[in-house]
Amino acid sequence: MMRFWSCLGALLALFSHISWAQSRHGLLPLPAEMHWGQGRLNLRTPLKLQFDTPPDPAVAAAARRMLARLQGPAEPAKGPVLQIRYGRAGQPEKLDEERYSLRVTPMGVSIDAPTSLGVLRALATLEQLPIIEKKQRYLPEVDIQDQPRFAWRGLLIDAARHFMPVAVIKRNLDGMAAVKLNVLHWHLTDDQGFRIESKVFPRLQTVGSTDGLFYTQAEVREVVAYAAARGIRVVPELDMPSHTTSWIVAYPRLASNDSVYAPYQKWRTTNVAIDPTRETTYTFLDSLLTEMTGLFPDPYFHAGGDENDGRNWRRTPRIVAYMKANKMVKADGKTVDKHQLQTYFNRRVLALLQQRGKTMIGWDEILGPDLPKEVVIQSWRGKKGLSDAAKLGHPVLLSNGYYLDLNYSAASSYLTDPLPADTSLTPAEQKLVLGGEAAMWAEFADSTVLDSRIWPRAAAVAERLWSAQAATQDVADMYRRLNLLSPQLETLGLRHRRAPELLLRQMAGTASVLPLRTLAEVVEPVKEYKRHFQGYDYTTASVLNRLADAAPSESEVARRFAVLVDSVVAFKPTSPNWLPASLRQLAALRAQAIRWQANDIMLQPLLAANPSLTEYGPLSTRLAAVATVVLERLTQLQTGKSPSLAWLAATRATLDAAQAPAGQAELAVVKAARKLAGL
Numbered sequence: 054m055m056r057f058w059s060c061l062g063a064l065l066a067l068f069s070h071i072s073w074a075q076s077r078h079g080l081l082p083l084p085a086e087m088h089w090g091q092g093r094l095n096l097r098t099p100l101k102l103q104f105d106t107p108p109d110p111a112v113a114a115a116a117r118r119m120l121a122r123l124q125g126p127a128e129p130a131k132g133p134v135l136q137i138r139y140g141r142a143g144q145p146e147k148l149d150e151e152r153y154s155l156r157v158t159p160m161g162v163s164i165d166a167p168t169s170l171g172v173l174r175a176l177a178t179l180e181q182l183p184i185i186e187k188k189q190r191y192l193p194e195v196d197i198q199d200q201p202r203f204a205w206r207g208l209l210i211d212a213a214r215h216f217m218p219v220a221v222i223k224r225n226l227d228g229m230a231a232v233k234l235n236v237l238h239w240h241l242t243d244d245q246g247f248r249i250e251s252k253v254f255p256r257l258q259t260v261g262s263t264d265g266l267f268y269t270q271a272e273v274r275e276v277v278a279y280a281a282a283r284g285i286r287v288v289p290e291l292d293m294p295s296h297t298t299s300w301i302v303a304y305p306r307l308a309s310n311d312s313v314y315a316p317y318q319k320w321r322t323t324n325v326a327i328d329p330t331r332e333t334t335y336t337f338l339d340s341l342l343t344e345m346t347g348l349f350p351d352p353y354f355h356a357g358g359d360e361n362d363g364r365n366w367r368r369t370p371r372i373v374a375y376m377k378a379n380k381m382v383k384a385d386g387k388t389v390d391k392h393q394l395q396t397y398f399n400r401r402v403l404a405l406l407q408q409r410g411k412t413m414i415g416w417d418e419i420l421g422p423d424l425p426k427e428v429v430i431q432s433w434r435g436k437k438g439l440s441d442a443a444k445l446g447h448p449v450l451l452s453n454g455y456y457l458d459l460n461y462s463a464a465s466s467y468l469t470d471p472l473p474a475d476t477s478l479t480p481a482e483q484k485l486v487l488g489g490e491a492a493m494w495a496e497f498a499d500s501t502v503l504d505s506r507i508w509p510r511a512a513a514v515a516e517r518l519w520s521a522q523a524a525t526q527d528v529a530d531m532y533r534r535l536n537l538l539s540p541q542l543e544t545l546g547l548r549h550r551r552a553p554e555l556l557l558r559q560m561a562g563t564a565s566v567l568p569l570r571t572l573a574e575v576v577e578p579v580k581e582y583k584r585h586f587q588g589y590d591y592t593t594a595s596v597l598n599r600l601a602d603a604a605p606s607e608s609e610v611a612r613r614f615a616v617l618v619d620s621v622v623a624f625k626p627t628s629p630n631w632l633p634a635s636l637r638q639l640a641a642l643r644a645q646a647i648r649w650q651a652n653d654i655m656l657q658p659l660l661a662a663n664p665s666l667t668e669y670g671p672l673s674t675r676l677a678a679v680a681t682v683v684l685e686r687l688t689q690l691q692t693g694k695s696p697s698l699a700w701l702a703a704t705r706a707t708l709d710a711a712q713a714p715a716g717q718a719e720l721a722v723v724k725a726a727r728k729l730a731g732l
């Protein structure tokens with residue numbers, strides 16, 4: 054049967070002049086232009102690396118790394134050549150050109166680029182090209198011309214809430230390079246921890262972090278160099294004036310009031326802010342920023358600015374008096390306006406950064422008419438933040454829609470465009486849109502599960518920011534390529550698939566992991582920030598090793614189930630009309646539902662025996678109930694019987710109940726089951 058389908062695919066490809074490689078390639082992000090040929094280059098004979106002129110060591114190292122992964126460590130003396138030519142060393146910090154062309158013929162491979170950055174991007178593309186057929190690996194013949202749509206394609210990693218060791222950062226940089234993300238936004242400080250060594254103010258890292266974990270300055274330099282070798286910039290964030298409990302714990306003189314602060318061990322926003330009215334605050338920042346800006350060669354520096362409701366300032370008579378004396382009041386002339394005080398603070402920080410040659414970035418809360426135009430605004434609260442800032446003349450970055458920690462689907466990020474077709478921005482304002490950043494906040498991600506919360510979904514953001522808008526409308530094809538990419542990312546050292554599996558094995562102990570995996574595969578952690586509000590009081594000490602942590606942010610099994618349901622409901626439910634293809638889909642759905650139905654009885658003893666799993670018992674029971682509904686509905690469809698009103702009512706009740714979360718996780722198959730049931 055498979056043979057029949059693949060022959061049919063080949064025939065269709067032939068008639069539409071689409072090569073096999075063209076319809077099945079795994080390139081992500083999609084290149085700007087691809088022209089596929091019919092030839093191929095067999096990788097049985099290793100490629101020989103050849104540069105036109107002596108290369109930059111980082112480029113030569115990147116080419117060798119890629120070739121080692123592609124074909125092993127052998128460096129052949131002869132054979133087909135990987136020829137690399139480029140014009141000059143690229144300057145990522147100047148958002149330099151990343152354009153390249155990549156040509157594969159049966160005779161060899163060539164890469165041409167104006168800068169070394171283009172070569173790095175071409176190597177990432179080349180590594181995704183191999184196809185396997187009849188147990189042989191080939192590079193398909195292709196001519197690729199490629200360039201990014203946006204110059205700024207970032208990933209924020211929050212290393213403050215949970216500390217992320219250097220090895221974790223490095224493997225994520227490798228993942229970024231593979232999908233052409235080019236900015237690591239390193240969120241280094243927050244209420245719960247100050248994660249970068251200051252030699253001037255050492256209490257920041259030794260007292261400010263609840264667990265005492267931080268990056269030494271040598272480690273920071275190591276990460277910056279590792280990133281640079283991959284064409285990735287590192288933009289540090291020191292978040293202020295709020296999100297600074299760790300600073301104030303270490304240096305109480307920064308506080309806005311006379312409270313004594315203990316290290317903050319919970320997750321919710323504190324609205325604690327440093328005092329913007331005292332000169333000593335700026336003396337402190339002057340020294341700290343001299344030290345910190347010196348560690349990062351990138352010209353951009355993120356100063357945070359988010360989530361300060363001003364309560365710390367409004368409740369301190371001395372600060373209120375300062376605001377009144379300086380006319381920081383609302384239109385009524387009386388009520389103090391914390392936004393004006395924060396703008397004053399921003400201007401002072403901006404001046405300190407500018408003295409050190411840095412361009413300041415801030416979260417969208419800092420926007421206001423008095424904010425100097427050179428400050429880059431990162432929009433996270435809504436799309437409007439982006440257009441408001443661009444209309445006021447600020448360069449902008451989009452992160453709203455790209456928050457990986459909200460556990461939304463890859464599709465939802467993919468369909469979020471910094472410059473949608475119906476944008477209200479003028480061409481000049483559109484030029485201010487530098488790009489965007491996926492954001493991985495780490496309240497619910499420690500170094501074990503971090504990768505699985507980032508990958509593979511961040512790759513959907515990478516494609517949105519790299520590839521042409523018109524070429525990226527096909528969500529199903531994005532998922533097809535995401536699934537090809539995901540195992541490739543693990544060969545780079547990422548642990549997004551292995552780590553959750555190990556957690557499950559740990560939970561299963563000596564029992565078989567299979568039934569637990571069957572449940573975990575169709576469960577997702579609750580979306581948005583609901584995890585904070587479902588009866589479990591998380592602190593920095595909470596261990597993230599429960600089923601909610603092993604469950605994927607987006608269940609691939611549930612997604613495939615939904616795709617099958619979509620195709621089945623697209624047919625009329627009268628059996629004579631079923632096509633062979635839809636019969637196959639019905640059979641696949643039935644097999645899946647039978648597995649789920651049978652799973653509960655195998656899993657319940659394990660859930661009951663392990664106290665940390667007991668809370669998931671209801672999810673297993675509900676999955677079996679959903680499976681029963683699915684099986685009943687499939688029988689109705691195949692026999693052409695309409696569901697009774699009683700069945701519909703009972704099914705609605707079953708599915709409503711099945712949607713309820715347990716253990717901060719929920720079943721990801723209920724929506725599709727509803728659709729199948731016609732509800």
Ligand code: ACM
Nearest residue numbers: 359360416433494
């Ligand atoms: C943010 O998510 N508070 C920037």
